[in-house]
Amino acid sequence: MLIGVAAIVLTIIPFLGAIIVFTTAMVIALVQFGDWLHPLLSWRYSPWTDFESLVISPKIMGDRVGLHPLTIIIAVMVGTTLLGGCWAASWPFL
Secondary structure (H helix, E strand, O other): OOHHHHHHHHHHOOHHHHHHHHHHHHHHHHHHOOHHHHHHHHHOOHHHHHHHHHHHHHHHHHHHHHHHHHHHHHHHHHHHHHHHHHHHHHHHHO
């Protein structure tokens, strides 16, 4: 449950949030169970998250706005860097 809540909060940060959640889940599964089966089972979450954040979201946003998907990715990365990470991604909710 805690990893799920962390995933919701951290995926506000483009790219880095999914990597942090994935790494945390892998380490916890390895430490808790002591084998490689459970970390591999938690690994199956990562490709879908990567595909969604790197392909689907930029494609949908690019089609709606009329920009190339790479332009969307770069704009999100630059915007979050310049405006302070999580604060920039969550400003409408403040």
